[in-house]
């Protein structure tokens with residue numbers, strides 16, 4: 168029997184806040200608590216901190232500080248980009264996205280389409296979850312206002328060819344938005360290299376605090392705000408700025424890009440150890456997503472004959488925190504639409520498992536996880552076989 172460990176392998180869901188980030192944030196909860204919109208010295212101190220954070224972030228993204236709009240996270244940023252561009256273009260305009268986006272994009276596009284009079288089309292993906300940028304030309308219409316495609320898929324880790332897609336879109340003067348939530352901290356966020364007009368980030372995915380994010384909005388683009396109220400963020404997003412959160416996000420992003428090489432080497436080595444261990448030791452398992460063009464920290468699998476819900480529950484009992492695209496709290500898992508779009512059957516898609524490594528993960532954690540996963544899979548398969556036998560008699 169293995170000695171039980173606690174292994175957190177769900178860094179794509181969220182990361183712990185780096186203690187250096189917490190330290191940078193603390194004064195803005197206590198001594199320096201002013202509202203950055205206030206005209207007195209307390210307000211100016213908060214405003215200075217926000218503007219310094221904006222400059223730090225702008226350097227990482229190779230953009231102007233004024234092109235950054237602070238939000239409550241990527242869900243809000245995605246809403247602002249897509250709704251803002253669609254509303255500005257006017258009812259009846261057309262939106263393009265991909266078949267594998269996060270629900271913050273898909274549900275926004277669906278609502279605009281189903282109840283607000285807009286039209287939409289979806290770029291398909293291949294069996295590894297990659298879009299083909301030239302498909303844009305087939306979906307493009309004169310009324311197309313925006314194309315929104317994620318930089319890295321959260322379920323299967325595939326990196327999308329956003330710069331190529333942007334070339335096609337720019338040729339037709341269509342705005343390009345990317346949800347870069349999963350890429351942040353690992354891939355380049357240089358908006359000029361990516362060729363994007365808008366980009367969403369969320370701080371808690373790169374060792375920053377929860378509840379704060381941003382939208383990069385290229386200078387000259389005029390969106391309708393999706394959240395109206397005061398004139399914060401130059402009228403583009405109403406609401407008192409989350410000074411501690413913004414300071415923490417800037418610190419986390421700065422650290423991530425200062426330490427990027429060390430971090431991605433660490434992630435890659437552990438991810439490859441995990442993928443090799445799982446594929447070589449556990450039968451009837453496949454890797455999902457692109458085998459090489461994937462996020463350094465991301466491993467995802469389909470475990471034949473099992474469902475993700477029971478897998479993650481049993482892994483949790485043995486100390487391993489994982490996730491599954493088909494996990495749900497109602498006992499009635501739905502197959503992941505991402506895996507269906509990649510061509511897997513609903514039955515295959517139910518067996519999805521995502522394991523994402525982080526800064527604190529060790530090679531021993533990976534050895535333990537492979538052992539535990541092998542054991543859990545063997546036991547659940549045995550149980551299923553026994554259940555099938557008894558239900559036949």
Ligand SMILES: Cc1ncc(COP(=O)(O)O)c(C=O)c1O
Nearest residue numbers: 240241242269271321346348369
């Ligand atoms: C790809 C992607 N987009 C958007 C989000 C939403 O981020 P938040 O919940 O921080 O708003 C997530 C979070 O899981 C994500 O993975």
